[in-house]
Amino acid sequence: MPVDYKKNDGWEAFLPVLDEHCQWFHDVIECLFYSHADESLKVINKPTSFAQWILCARKDDKIQLEIIEKLSAVHSDLFKISDELIDTLVKTGGKPSHANYKNFVTIYEEFMSYIRRMEKDFIREGSGYDSFTGLRSQKMLKDDIKRELHRLARQGKNFCLAIGRIDNFELIRKNASKEEVSGYIKLVSSLIKLSIRSFDDAYYMGDDEFILCLKQADLSGGIAALERLRRELERQKIVLDPSENFQRPLSMSCCIAEPVEGDDVDELLYNLKDDLENTDEERTDTVLRYRELSPLQRFVKEGV
Numbered sequence: 001m002p003v004d005y006k007k008n009d010g011w012e013a014f015l016p017v018l019d020e021h022c023q024w025f026h027d028v029i030e031c032l033f034y035s036h037a038d039e040s041l042k043v044i045n046k047p048t049s050f051a052q053w054i055l056c057a058r059k060d061d062k063i064q065l066e067i068i069e070k071l072s073a074v075h076s077d078l079f080k081i082s083d084e085l086i087d088t089l090v091k092t093g094g095k096p097s098h099a100n101y102k103n104f105v106t107i108y109e110e111f112m113s114y115i116r117r118m119e120k121d122f123i124r125e126g127s128g129y130d131s132f133t134g135l136r137s138q139k140m141l142k143d144d145i146k147r148e149l150h151r152l153a154r155q156g157k158n159f160c161l162a163i164g165r166i167d168n169f170e171l172i173r174k175n176a177s178k179e180e181v182s183g184y185i186k187l188v189s190s191l192i193k194l195s196i197r198s199f200d201d202a203y204y205m206g207d208d209e210f211i212l213c214l215k216q217a218d219l220s221g222g223i224a225a226l227e228r229l230r231r232e233l234e235r236q237k238i239v240l241d242p243s244e245n246f247q248r249p250l251s252m253s254c255c256i257a258e259p260v261e262g263d264d265v266d267e268l269l270y271n272l273k274d275d276l277e278n279t280d281e282e283r284t285d286t287v288l289r290y291r292e293l294s295p296l297q298r299f300v301k302e303g304v
Contacts, residue, residue: 018115020047025108028082032089032096044086050075066129067118073198074111081107106216110199117144132182133189133204141203141211145265148213153261160214160222162256163272164192164229168248169208172240184250187236195229211269212254219258226254 027044054072057063081104085096096104118128130137136144148159166172166188173181185204192202192210201213214222229252238250255276259268 016049017047017053018112020049021108021112023047028086028104032085032101046079064129064131066134069134070129070198071111071114071118074107074114077198078104078107078111107199110215114199117147130204133186135189135192135202135204135210138203138205138211141205142265144201144213145259145268148215149259149261149263149265152259157216158218158258160212160217160219160225160256160258161268161272162212162214162222162226162254163269163276164210164212164226164252164254165276166208167251167253168240171248175240184238187238187250188233188252191229191232191236195232196225200225219256222256222258226256229254 024044024047031044050071054068057068081100085100085104088094088096088100095101128137128140129135145161148157151157152159166184172184176184185208188210189202189204192212196202196212196214200215200217203211203213205211212225214225217225233251234249236250240248240250253276255272257268257272
């Protein structure tokens with residue numbers, strides 16, 4: 001059911017956010033790169049519209065807490081990096097490094113993208129997040145990936161896609177109660193949130209499976225995120241059933257790819273799953289790279 005903006009205070013407060021942040025972004029850029037920056041510093045004010053929207057959104061039962069937390073995290077990172085850039089300018093009088101400038105632009109673009117996407121989510125589905133895990137709903141997965149592929153084609157902005165699965169899930173389900181199984185899934189979901197950046201996306205696909213979309217990252221950056229996830233799991237030191245029959249740590253295995261222009265979403269997801277399931281390596285607690293195979297190679301492989 002489409003959102004009625006006139007009856008929804010949360011959405012009414014949301015309307016100025018795009019315009020105010022767009023103007024603020026351009027003011028910061030002008031301040032950083034032009035000679036009259038010192039004067040500009042005196043007139044740059046951070047937008048307050050988002051904070052006002054947050055106050056309204058927390059009172060609106062139509063807007064999930066996960067959405068508020070996600071946007072708040074990205075917005076906080078955006079203001080943090082802008083403060084660092086301006087602080088450097090004040091202290092040194094020099095332009096920011098290219099890496100810091102790129103980081104600022106990346107977070108700004110992702111924040112604006114999330115705002116536009118959230119509006120579409122509400123109009124189309126009523127929510128973009130899975131209520132069980134707090135991760136993004138699998139209903140949104142293919143459209144989101146297609147959007148990233150379009151950005152890759154238009155702007156050359158790379159991203160990584162990864163599939164992760166909880167190891168020994170069938171044994172876990174056999175030896176644990178439903179409540180314990182749900183607890184493991186929710187724990188992994190929370191650790192995924194800790195391991196990825198504020199503007200990355202993660203999706204719960206059901207049972208033991210998760211998909212991660214790591215934006216504006218190359219393969220090495222994507223692998224680093226998965227390694228962070230592995231370390232977070234190790235820190236938990238969770239032993240699955242301390243009985244003699246099943247003493248194993250809770251772990252995950254993943255396969256990651258860096259899509260290229262022209263990739264088909266369904267084929268990419270299928271091949272990621274296939275590589276994770278049929279690797280020649282020991283699958284438990286591993287991070288695998290997607291193996292680039294031609295359609296003919298995959299046909300021959302599947303026929304063996």
